[in-house]
Amino acid sequence: MPAVARRRPPLRVRSPLRIAATLAAAAAVLAACGGPGGMAGEIVPDARITLAMAFGPSAGYAIDTDDAFVLSQLGVTESLVASGSDGEARPALATGWEQQQDDPRSWRFELRSGVTFQNGEPLTGEAAATALNWLAGVEAPPRALRGIGLAATADGPGAVRITTTAPDPILPLRLSSANAAILAPSAFGATPPSVQGTGTGPMTITRIDGTQTVTLERNDSYWGERPQLAGVTAEFVPDPSARALALRAGDVDIAQELPESAALEFTGDEYTNETVAAPRTASLLLNQSRAPFDDIRVRQGVTAAVDRTALGEQALAGSAVPASELFGPAVAWGSQDPVPPADPALARRLLTEAGFGPDNPLRVELGTYGTRAELPILATAVQEMLRAAGIEATIRVGDHDAREPALLDGDYDMYLLSRSYLLDVPDAGATLISDYSCDGSYNINRYCSPQFDALIAPLATETDPRARQEIFARAAEQLNADAVGVPLVHTRAGGVGHRVTGYAVDPLAKTLVVPGLAKTG
Numbered sequence: 001m002p003a004v005a006r007r008r009p010p011l012r013v014r015s016p017l018r019i020a021a022t023l024a025a026a027a028a029v030l031a032a033c034g035g036p037g038g039m040a041g042e043i044v045p046d047a048r049i050t051l052a053m054a055f056g057p058s059a060g061y062a063i064d065t066d067d068a069f070v071l072s073q074l075g076v077t078e079s080l081v082a083s084g085s086d087g088e089a090r091p092a093l094a095t096g097w098e099q100q101q102d103d104p105r106s107w108r109f110e111l112r113s114g115v116t117f118q119n120g121e122p123l124t125g126e127a128a129a130t131a132l133n134w135l136a137g138v139e140a141p142p143r144a145l146r147g148i149g150l151a152a153t154a155d156g157p158g159a160v161r162i163t164t165t166a167p168d169p170i171l172p173l174r175l176s177s178a179n180a181a182i183l184a185p186s187a188f189g190a191t192p193p194s195v196q197g198t199g200t201g202p203m204t205i206t207r208i209d210g211t212q213t214v215t216l217e218r219n220d221s222y223w224g225e226r227p228q229l230a231g232v233t234a235e236f237v238p239d240p241s242a243r244a245l246a247l248r249a250g251d252v253d254i255a256q257e258l259p260e261s262a263a264l265e266f267t268g269d270e271y272t273n274e275t276v277a278a279p280r281t282a283s284l285l286l287n288q289s290r291a292p293f294d295d296i297r298v299r300q301g302v303t304a305a306v307d308r309t310a311l312g313e314q315a316l317a318g319s320a321v322p323a324s325e326l327f328g329p330a331v332a333w334g335s336q337d338p339v340p341p342a343d344p345a346l347a348r349r350l351l352t353e354a355g356f357g358p359d360n361p362l363r364v365e366l367g368t369y370g371t372r373a374e375l376p377i378l379a380t381a382v383q384e385m386l387r388a389a390g391i392e393a394t395i396r397v398g399d400h401d402a403r404e405p406a407l408l409d410g411d412y413d414m415y416l417l418s419r420s421y422l423l424d425v426p427d428a429g430a431t432l433i434s435d436y437s438c439d440g441s442y443n444i445n446r447y448c449s450p451q452f453d454a455l456i457a458p459l460a461t462e463t464d465p466r467a468r469q470e471i472f473a474r475a476a477e478q479l480n481a482d483a484v485g486v487p488l489v490h491t492r493a494g495g496v497g498h499r500v501t502g503y504a505v506d507p508l509a510k511t512l513v514v515p516g517l518a519k520t521g
Helices: 023-034 067-073 125-137 185-189 240-248 296-305 308-315 344-353 374-388 400-408 429-436 450-460 465-481
Strands: 048-053 081-083 089-091 094-099 106-111 151-154 159-163 203-209 213-218 231-236 254-256 271-286 320-322 362-369 391-398 414-420 486-498
Touching: 048 240, 089 094, 106 125, 125 151, 125 159, 125 185, 240 254, 271 296, 271 374, 296 344, 296 374, 296 391, 308 320, 308 374, 308 486, 362 374, 362 400, 374 391, 374 414, 374 486, 391 400, 400 414, 429 450, 429 465, 450 465
Parallel strands: 048 231, 048 254, 362 391, 362 414
Antiparallel strands: 081 089, 094 106, 106 159, 151 159, 203 213, 213 231, 254 486, 271 414, 271 486, 320 486
């Protein structure tokens, strides 16, 4: 059976202004290279494996796009900082960092010595500055670095100094983004920058076949643990059934994101079958800028009408966790409270108080998109639950990118959206500010509460991870109290490996091919 991620133990908070590279921290990084995957038989030295990946490149492996996540998972690129969903920053290409006392807008990052890019160029302060300044200067900078005024300069051969327009308490976490990968200076002679031979990771790209496959070989000059695999072939297979079929036929060694029903077929010691809670929430957004959802009673009525347990366990066949709030079991600050039961009678009473009933039924449009397969399923189930409470919802499935401008302008009723609240930065502050503050750039709910803005205001300066997480938890409570949309389910991330060891599912979708990944006989 798939293993379900357990709640993490309490965090040990480090000094927010100086993080030193210690032997313990280095050991933690190297331990992460291996992962918890099981083993059936002995390791096959210098083996090759084939992956069936769920998401492939769509922008020519441009590092400033979401293709950066593909490169990071394949072990091609690395960033100055590593991180997980615990909100802690850890050494990677940088071994330590310090926020400058005389100018809190500036941080100094000490680089790991002896690191070379896959083509032999050395990692220097100038190389790191070149990579980061290129990212900050593109027309649409990556989300993790957008709008902060990032500028980097070499501080000697072994360090880089990074400044922002205003003091940024989570700059190290921003630099853990897959988009913040450091490429060799020679990479930037091409558009987009060339990623063949210009990363620092354990694997280097040797051949790209369009958007279908990519071939990689071991980077024998890798600074860390020597990679176990001699090479990897990644096949990009968007159809989950096709990924399951390829694994069943023995054509691939690891298949990502299989349907729950298919994943359960792979049992026995030869399989590593893992499912973990992911920091992604599918929510029903409600437009508070106009009737009827400017009335909290209507929003509370919708909340009462939806059976979130049934959505996760029945509509999605157990492949998602019912959501009691914005955050969930993937993060240490997520609520462990049970999901409130549906109450159609309460929903009808609240709607009656708001002026709706049999003689004046509430009719709304429920929009969503189909690129995430679970969303149309959820929309259909929610439609039936709303109908039981007296709400008639017409479903509209369309292209999200085309619809997004209208959503941001407040031209919609209800919208079903899947959003990762840690995708770009493993800190929920960015999502709370962009999605829920009065001036938020992605506030599709059109929610504006001075009380909420005051609650999250300390995130602008707070560096203590535990203190930030306390704010995250209180913010989620207020969003529930104000009925700001309806969090429906939290996604699970999963995958199955056949006769491999060192394989682990990363809920942040940044790691997959690590030095400890190996084939077993």
